[in-house]
Amino acid sequence: MERIRAPKRITLISTGGTIASRWQGTGYAADAGGDTVLASAAVPDGVAVEVVDLFNVNSSRMTSERQLTLLRTVREVLADPAVDGIVVTHGTDTLEESAFLLDLHHDDPRPVVFTGAQKPLGAADGDGPGNMYDALQVAASVSDLGVLVVFDGRVHAARGTVKTQTLAANAFADPSAGPLGRLGFGRVDIRSAPQRPAPLPVPADGALIPRVDVVMHHSDADPALFEAALAAGAQGIVLVATGAGNATPEFVDAVSAAVRRGVLVAVSTRVQAGPLAEIYTGGGAVDLVAAGAVLSGTLRAGQTRIAVLAALLSDAAPAARPDLLRRLIAAPLPQDDAADADKAA
Numbered sequence: 375m376e377r378i379r380a381p382k383r384i385t386l387i388s389t390g391g392t393i394a395s396r397w398q399g400t401g402y403a404a405d406a407g408g409d410t411v412l413a414s415a416a417v418p419d420g421v422a423v424e425v426v427d428l429f430n431v432n433s434s435r436m437t438s439e440r441q442l443t444l445l446r447t448v449r450e451v452l453a454d455p456a457v458d459g460i461v462v463t464h465g466t467d468t469l470e471e472s473a474f475l476l477d478l479h480h481d482d483p484r485p486v487v488f489t490g491a492q493k494p495l496g497a498a499d500g501d502g503p504g505n506m507y508d509a510l511q512v513a514a515s516v517s518d519l520g521v522l523v524v525f526d527g528r529v530h531a532a533r534g535t536v537k538t539q540t541l542a543a544n545a546f547a548d549p550s551a552g553p554l555g556r557l558g559f560g561r562v563d564i565r566s567a568p569q570r571p572a573p574l575p576v577p578a579d580g581a582l583i584p585r586v587d588v589v590m591h592h593s594d595a596d597p598a599l600f601e602a603a604l605a606a607g608a609q610g611i612v613l614v615a616t617g618a619g620n621a622t623p624e625f626v627d628a629v630s631a632a633v634r635r636g637v638l639v640a641v642s643t644r645v646q647a648g649p650l651a652e653i654y655t656g657g658g659a660v661d662l663v664a665a666g667a668v669l670s671g672t673l674r675a676g677q678t679r680i681a682v683l684a685a686l687l688s689d690a691a692p693a694a695r696p697d698l699l700r701r702l703i704a705a706p707l708p709q710d711d712a713a714d715a716d717k718a719a
């Protein structure tokens with residue numbers, strides 16, 4: 375006799391984005407609820423979906439407050455042991471930030487899978503229904519991979535993934551690494567597991583949200599906007615440097631003064647792929663690190679800002695925050711690479 379398996383229970387948390395967008399007369403904006411978005415897609419066999427309508431925003435309007443609400447909602451949903459996984463529908467513009475914030479705090483083997491769309495709800499050639507189907511399938515079938523981004527037939531770790539296409543369907547990639555896996559012909563094929571630091575405790579309800587700004591260097595930049603961020607009350611700043619993490623002696627002085635005032639400073643880069651590296655002096659990464667800044671590894675500006683925010687929201691003492699930030703940024707080496715590094719040493 376064939377055994378009937380209980381369906382996998384997946385909760386869909388709907389936050390808006392293009393996957394929920396409709397024409398507003400002048401342009402598109404998120405306005406459909408999660409039930410409507412779900413109804414636009416096929417649901418994989420053996421999956422039962424419950425919907426939570428959390429927000430309905432274009433994700434360029436996402437805020438830290440909303441992201442923390444999303445984090446707490448995920449916790450509440452996972453408090454039910456009968457839930458097997460979560461799909462979050464989210465606008466693609468800031469999806470990488472929300473997904474990474476959740477990943478830094480995620481301490482559950484059950485997956486949280488972010489997805490969205492590049493084409494609006496109901497588009498004849500839309501990508502939302504396929505992405506939704508794939509995300510539900512991944513949420514129902516993987517574990518111990520942390521927070522994931524499923525888009526255009528690929529499964530990405532939240533960490534390191536950025537939006538790399540403004541309009542094309544293959545909107546996400548980690549330019550410094552490949553995807554974790556792929557989907558196709560009804561199968562989920564996971565090739566590797568992400569390296570993740572120990573998860574952070576969820577910030578207390580009502581915790582004050584620190585201001586964290588992003589300032590970009592360019593061939594004519596001076597630290598005026600960096601100083602303006604400090605004057606606006608920034609407790610953390612991400613300097614988006616050139617190359618492998620280089621700026622000017624003037625920026626080094628500004629970073630040094632900020633760090634002495636207790637501001638957490640990280641350095642990321644405008645370059646698409648590759649790690650930050652201490653190579654150059656004369657205002658380069660060597661001097662920025664000596665001034666107290668933390669290099670962002672292979673994380674780009676948006677996720678570096680999230681790591682700074684998470685370090686500031688944690689219960690770490692101010693003096694311990696740079697070390698914590700280094701830990702959040704530097705995912706441990708995959709086992710094979712670590713063994714190779716040992717052999718080379």
Ligand SMILES: NC(=O)C[C@H](N)C(=O)O
Pocket residue numbers: 390391392393431432433434464465466467468490491492493
């Ligand atoms: N493709 C998208 O989802 C873009 C949209 N503007 C957003 O909410 O992020």
